[in-house]
Amino acid sequence: MRESKRGKTRGGLRIQPENVPSGCFTRKTLLDTIRRNGRASRTQLAELTGLTFMAVKRNMEELLDLGLIREDGTEPSSVGRKSVLYAVNESFACTAGIYINMYETRAAVMDLGGTILYSKRMAMDQPCNQAELIDRVIRLAQETLEESGQPRERILGVGIGVPGPVDPGRGLVLSPPNLTCLQYVPLRGIVEQALGLPAFLQKDANVIALGELRHGAARGHADMMYIYADVGIGGGLVLNGSLYLGLNAGAGEIGHITLDQDGPVCNCASTGCVEAIASGLAVTRRYNREKGCSASIEDVLQAAAQNDTCAVMCLNDSARTLGIAVGSLINLLDLPVIVIGGLLAERYEPYLALVRQSATEKKLKGYRSNRILPSALANNAGVIGAGELVADHFFKTGVLELFQSGAAS
Template sequence: MGDFNQAVILDSIRRSEEGLSRVELAASAGLAAQTVSNICRRLLDNGLIVEAGKETSGPGKPRTILRLNPRGMYAVGLHIDPSRTSYALLDAVGTVIFSQEEATDLVGRPADAVAAMGATVRRIIAESGVDEQRIAGVGVATPGPLDAAHGTVVDPPHMTGWTRVPLRDILQESTGLPVVIEKDVTAGAVAELWAGGADSTADFVYVYVGTGIGAGLVLNDEVVRGSSGNVGEIGHIIADPDGPTCDCGRRGCVKVTCMPETIVAHAREVGALPAVDPLSPKPLAEDLEALAHAAAAGNPAAAEVLAQSARRMAGVVSVLTNLLDVERVVFGGPFWPALAASYLAQIPPVLSQLSVTTCVHSVEVVGTIVSSGEEAFGAACLVMEKTFNPTAAQLLLGAKP
């Protein structure tokens, strides 16, 4: 209960841009004034919060405003995508102090590649000048499926040979820090919840568009992870009944109709993009950006490729929103920027038509508020979430941290 109450206080302070007094904290959290005072004293002693001046509102003694101490805690984020690996170092208020990215090593042994990632984390910490004692841990976002109990990535698509790779153990050994591992879609949902502040919607679906496509889920302000931590596998939802055959035996699954690589392949088939140059193939991200530029410049074939993709994705999203009754759909991920203009223009009206709750509430469709290229921000937020966000699990006797 003490851990839960502390998390409630920290989360309340974090969500308030102007800070809160002890009196306001007691009122918002529903805790006794003495309990709030004791918790705040511990947080002040540990350097997680600071007193930030006094405020007078009516008669009585001025109230001392409490805010998060940006230098009170740090977290490192590591985002692994089949195409690129990115890193970020965050302070306690979510400011990115350092970030970098590099091509993901899929040629060497996976264990060696992960150990090299750990060495990069160590170098980033050393060069930042941050007090290592203030670093709460390393958050890792990776394609699924995961074996969360053992901290291993099982057999992610597009990452041949990465079978049962013990990510958590290797990184803990190479960095000397606690490591939290989640699927990339879950990390994206956590980042959206974390960055949204007090105005964030309590219920939303986060659609991650990377080399693969998945969905994260937030209900009642809490990230849903599923029984094994593998929530959000939407690759076999049917997006087009007349589409290509999937390896599952059905036709038109997300896996064969909506992935960035299938969008680019379709664009080549209809002449919206040139054929692949075998001597100088372009990265997938560049091809997708070229397709978006062509559509924006008035190329009808390019525009139709993206429109078809948007219609298919709208059908997929409608399955999720009708099942879960959420108020918002958030798109994000490394390849989202190239698709944003087309998707944001064309998905909302189709989703409204397919939604069963239209007469009760609308479903907002937006792009992520996390900057493109900062997917590692979400990974670092996994560490922050464990510290700041109160969850029901903290109230269970014998619950593991």
């Protein structure tokens, strides 16, 4: 094993990339390529980056000395010497994640490979006001950090996933229809001040998309979309390996595509949106109207499991409607992978198959290889993806500061 020369520099890494020596960007390019491909040999890195083999070798030595990468087996070969493969050193540092939805809040500490080292959850089953909820979330995060056993200087920061819409630039939760007590809360700043760590905020579907991209159903792909089929319907879009936010940081809102101009009024004030027709809330409203009752979405799902004809019809129609939108999405972006999660997809077994069937009927006939997959990370997708917000920041800018800081000396 090679002795690491890394210093104690960890949390709060910040960088202004002006005047950064070119060698730092070379090492960053190699590190990004390894991270994107999982692992690679020096020969493969030269081919993938266009760098000379000697440049790769020299800069890989620096990355090894810093402890940012590690040897990870050898490349299969029938002739000659086997090439050593290199991977990101997951134990170099840790990230923290907080994921909040209407059912629960989860907090976790992870390594750079997305493996959860310690986590805690808090059910959202007690009524509370804004101040009480924020206090509970902060307390959960503090307990998670303290009980994880990881020194605070090893934790690079904390990512936060919360029901949207959000303003990531200002760290502000805007007006989430399913968690109204967090309206216009500057959550990023509150978390930073309470935990003493840099924080990063994104809407829930975006962090889940990152989790599934890096460590779940869409691993190995650069382009994908995650669709959240739950009480509401949302989405997170990834293009070229990064979240695509759009001009207003709202990209991916498949739930607000209009399918029926004369359809029901949506929470967004438009009519006939996918969410207004196919969400868990829409399913529940329709079921209650048909049955003359006041059931919850949990009640409807349980009724469907007992072959209640009305519940089955409402859920089947929801899946088919979402499938129409997914088919249109495939026609628009030709994404290789679309991952579907959330309560409806996870609790109603026929849901995904019906989405696939409906999407297949609507997508162009030449589009045969696009895959519609279930979530692979289930309840941990959000908190793992929140940690990826921190990891992304570190690999984008933090490593440049590390290269310049003299930590390798």
